[in-house]
Amino acid sequence: MSGERKPLSIRDLLLPALGAVLLLLGAGSGAVVERGQLDYSAQMKRHGGDVLDLGANGRPDASLQGYMVRVAGPVQVVEAPLDPQFNQQTDQPVLIRHVQMFQWRELHYGDTPTYELDWQDHPVDSAHYPQGHANPDKFPLEGAQFDASLVRLNDFVLAPALVHALIGSEPVKPDLRRLPGNLAASFSLYDDGLVTSPVPSHPQVGDLRVTWEAVPAQTVTIVARVEGNKLLPAIDATDGIGFAVQPGDVPLSVIFPDSPLQPEYPWPRRLLAVLLAGLGAALLLRWHYRRVDPILAPAIAVLVIGAVNAVLWLGNGNSTAAVWFALAVVGAALAFWRARVLRVDA
Structure with missing residues (x-):
């Protein structure tokens, strides 16, 4: 048809x-x-949101306000940290005091425990030790971390939480000339630390050893939120942290390995x-x-x-x-x- x-x-x-x-x-x-x-x-919302990768060129700018950024560069210490109790200071961003006490500790190499004296950074409970092996109940002073009150990175001011999170270590030798009078009478310099032992090479139970280390001023990578000229943790980050700090110039893929690539x-x-x-x-x-x-x-x-x-x-x-x-x-x-x-x- x-x-x-x-x-x-x-x-x-x-x-x-x-x-x-x-x-x-x-x-x-x-x-x-x-x-x-x-x-x-x-x-990325877990860490505070999408990150602007500024790298070594990151500087404070009005267009960055409220954004998460990655900034890399050398840390600059403006106001150095101070251990006020010992009057010790360093030109690094973080100063850490370590306190140890010479104490008895129990060792188990067989059925019968043995006891030896050693430096410990916490009180060792000796309540069940045999007679003649008693340790003091507590430390007369504690270890502590002291952060620089003003640290910059590429003209950004770092929030205290970011300074506190810096990592790294180098020994700091104490300066006896800076010790307060009451502590100078109790401590002497031995092996780059301070000890209360009358004979430093032969400490007794209860003697103290105080040493310091610093987190060195170095190139770091920081991911944080921009507020004014400051880098701050993102308070709305679902991971509860809201920032990241890594030594060196580190890419985002290494800082957040759990995140898919953009x-x-x-x-x-x-x-x-x-x-x-x-x-x-x-x-x-x-x-x-x-x-x-x-x-x-x-x-x-x-x-x-x-x-x-x-x-x-x-x-x-x-x-x-x-x-x-x-x-x-x-x-x-x-x-x-x-x-x-x-x-x-x-």
Whole structure:
């Protein structure tokens, strides 16, 4: 019969099939970028949010306010730490005092315990030790950490929590000339420390040994939030820490090994996704309308990619979801308008 439609051949179906594949490929490529960004952002929220990687060039700036940043550079001590009890000071960012007492301790090498004297940094309970092996009940003074009150990194002022978290160690020899009079009468210098033993080489039970170490001024990497000219912990970080401190110039992938890598070149990849989807839409239009509309094809691409990405971000980043949804609405409006125009022209 002359009124019957001829069945479509494989050749006739090739154009719309290729168009559909390219449209889906574009939407999928865009979704991969957004999923990577979504996973990265969700994980980084544990540490306070997305991090601007400033590196050694990071300096205080109004545009950085409220952002998490990675800054690397040498630590500069402006106001040095002081151990007020012993009047000891260093030009390093952190000074740490260690206190040990010469005490009895119990050893087990068989069925019968043995006892020896050794330096210990905590009181050893000797209540069950045999007679003649009693230790003092407590230390007359304790170990402590003293942090510099003002430390800078690339013109940023470090919050006390960041200074306290600096790591590293180098011995500090005490300065007898700085000792207060009452302590100078009780302590003497021995092996780069202070001891209360009358004969330092032969300490007795209860004698004290006090030594110091410092965290050296060095190149460090810090991830923290910018507030004014300060680097502070992010109080809204779900990990309860909100900052990171590492010696050396360390990349984010090492500082946060549990975090997925941020997608590389996200905007060029998004643009490529739109171009792929637009090409697919153009092939579909060429098959359906026998022509390619230069507005309708990209409008369909923006509609599809915007809708898919808005769904991905919904509930995870509502502001980003709103942007993609707005783009989808714009694409839908343009597509509806051009489709009507094409129908009228037909």
